[in-house]
Amino acid sequence: MIDRAAMVAAIDRLTSAMERDFEELNRADGALGDGDLGVTMTRGMRAISDKAADLPEDLGAALLACAQAFTKSSGSSYGTLMATGLMAIAKDVKGRTEVDPAETSRLTGLARDAMMARGKADLGGKTVLDSLDAVAQATQGESDPDALADSAVKAAEDAMDRMRDKPATIGRARIFAEKSKGMDDPGMLAMTRIIKALANRD
Amino acid sequence: MIDRAAMVAAIDRLTSAMERDFEELNRADGALGDGDLGVTMTRGMRAISDKAADLPEDLGAALLACAQAFTKSSGSSYGTLMATGLMAIAKDVKGRTEVDPAETSRLTGLARDAMMARGKADLGGKTVLDSLDAVAQATQGESDPDALADSAVKAAEDAMDRMRDKPATIGRARIFAEKSKGMDDPGMLAMTRIIKALANRD
Amino acid sequence: MKKILNDPVDYVDETLAGMVAAHPEHYRLHGDDGRVLARATLPAEGKVGIVTGGGSGHLPVFCGYVGTGLLDAAAIGDVFASPSAEQMADAIRVADRGAGVLRLYGNYGGDVMNFDMAGDLVDFEDITCTTVLLSDDVASAPPAEKEKRRGVAGMVYAFKIAGAAAEAGRDLDAVTKIAQQTADNCRSVGAALSSCTVPQAGKPTFDIGDDEMEMGMGIHGEPGVWRDKLRPADAIAEEMMDRLLDDMPLASGDRVSVMVNSLGATPLEELYILYRTVKQRLEDAGATIVMPLVGRYATSMEMAGVSFTLCKLEGDMEQMLTAPCDCAFWRVG
């Protein structure tokens, strides 16, 4: 069961992973974008970390507080999408103190859908949405935590492989669609790292 | 005797001399100033040339017209000083159709004094004033046109030699006083060329 | 190009501190982190609020246009970066005088997502919001995809016209309608000659040869339609007018305002050189020019270059454009 303590531990892992990947994410975003994705993620996770000790037991309220902390820390596209996804999950689990790992697929799907609506983008566009969709699909019907972790990480990595040679269709990199072929989307890369950290597979 | 015809002939000589010296005067001024002295002199002489056919017999009125043409052509320091000198002579010879070469020294002195007043500068400052003063001094008491011409040219050249190693004290070059030592003042150089052309000693 | 700054991280906060120190009669800062700028004297209850927001580095855009007959509040991001949804929500809260709030800003991904999210946040507080996006940059997408175009200097016209309508007491629907009409009737195109430097990046955003220019470049250095040798002013103006008039043809008798805007370093002298051709082209089209704007209305810090914006005046847009307004950077009437 995922509770407040598990969430706080996950926040710790995620925060260190993002500090570690700071330069790499900036560089990936800088290839065709404005090079701030590492900044967005470290800032956002630091803001959440600062609140971790005060998070309530209600997982919905806790996730809402995380979303708000992230939102305050930056106005970048990725930060706003992340906060949107968190808010969608928060709304769903509001009032509960435990979440079953078996809900992973459904909750990931909720985040994906809210982010699609927020960013007015479709699947297949070589964005973070494709990573989330792959995870939601791969974890469907799965309830064993270890198997869940493995299949989520594999799904995110496979999605990157699958998309690598497609052109970017969204965000700043869209303007360089041709040049973007063969390059990983920075948002997908970041999501893969996030999932690895959450899954404790670093 | 110097009359309208002599004046028109002198304008022709001066105009060609200034076209010839265009680059050289710009370069001399550009060393420490803004590099426009050749522009000033060619523009000014072209403006006077354009009026030459219409100049009246009255030498005063003719010189005033020349001064005004020069003034209109540019607002540079040198152009304004030249026009000031011409106007001072114009005032003196107003109503006369002939001027005796023997008046050269007196008239040059008049121009020098008017220009000193206009530019609020003293003699010895390594400017065009020193050239005019040297000419006024050297031609005093002289009435033979040939001797006049020779001594005027020599005086202008000697003044440049004498001043060369002094620092500039006036105008833009003043700011680079030390650097200006060993360089000819562009205004003195221009006046030497003017005098040579007037004296038909090119 | 060199910049005068302290710690680059403080560039925006120090700019805002200086702005309110210099113009206390116009501006006041709000929000936890001082990233909302509002009118020093808030309007009376019942006036429709107008908020904008976007990245810094474009003064007077965005927050400079907070003022009477203009905007009520602006949310202020870092240089060339969207403000956060929280900051935008704060701007909406300050601007709300009980009659609803129009969100009026430029079409950029991050800004759109954040303003939408800000709307979700204030929704809980019973503040009615509407949205009008500027997407006036003709170089950034073909006419068929106008909604994908970037928003640039056209927003100054939208601020002015919607601001006058709100000041005149119109309701949220009417203010939104005239703002949308203005957005629909604005076309812009830019040409850049040099880059600018984002303080935290520390080096120019893009490289451009000493003798090159880029036609259609965006205000953050986004790619344009061609990059080539620098052309004579008249040729540049002709091409820019071609692009605008192709996109929004004018008919004889049309009334139009035009902005000839410096991106920052380009001096007024050169804007006036360009204006000769702009005026000629509009007159050739049979249009009447109303209140031409020549100056620095929407900049990219010290970028060299210009943009032209046409705003076709229909209905009572002209009356709103020429109505009084007052902020530290612009006064009409």
Next chain:
Amino acid sequence: MKKILNDPVDYVDETLAGMVAAHPEHYRLHGDDGRVLARATLPAEGKVGIVTGGGSGHLPVFCGYVGTGLLDAAAIGDVFASPSAEQMADAIRVADRGAGVLRLYGNYGGDVMNFDMAGDLVDFEDITCTTVLLSDDVASAPPAEKEKRRGVAGMVYAFKIAGAAAEAGRDLDAVTKIAQQTADNCRSVGAALSSCTVPQAGKPTFDIGDDEMEMGMGIHGEPGVWRDKLRPADAIAEEMMDRLLDDMPLASGDRVSVMVNSLGATPLEELYILYRTVKQRLEDAGATIVMPLVGRYATSMEMAGVSFTLCKLEGDMEQMLTAPCDCAFWRVG
């Protein structure tokens, strides 16, 4: 830095053509060669005239400040070059409404000689002229030789204050007196970060390293007091304020206006960053700031850099400074 122009020889004439085309309600050209710019509507007989003149490339200085409560006419030279005495005489003739004309301009050799000569020319026509020279640049000569100093942005204060006095119907003596008082009470200092390019020269006027600045440099690139590495904004502002306050100490209770002026490329953002320190220093001195001016009031085309000007307000200078004025670039009241 790159320029948008046609034939460099036409830079000034095309600028003026664009200016009057864009602002026909403000400006009109006069003189054989169109190098005199005057108010579109000349004042009534009996008003004291105020003329200025100088080189181009400094917009809004000089001719931009022709307007109600400001100047009557300006003679316009080529970029950074004095107008001719004839052009100045024409400006004086246009400005003369029978009550005499004040020549109000900056202390530069060519301008002084030409304005003096212009005075000789109009003397024959029974126009009474007075002269007030601005020599506000503290970096250009020690205090003992104040009369040798260059005139820079301080002239904007002189235009405003003398302009208001003339508009109020004061006679030539009184207008000249308050203009002189303003000139005496202004101190300026500039710091340059980059050069600009004189169109006919085609290349930057001076070279300066990518990481260098020059303190005290003149608006045409005349040498300053030191050239060194670029410093932080606060340190630059402190030194500039030191230099101004050393030259003109302020006492508690003094009332002073201050201008934080961009030489062209430096953006508003950076002026506001500097303004924080400027305000602090004046308040520390016990002075009260009246109508601070932050923006581009006197430029050198696309030069990067700033100038600060202090104007100590004595007698009725403050009343004149805050009186209404109106031109295409500046409105008060």
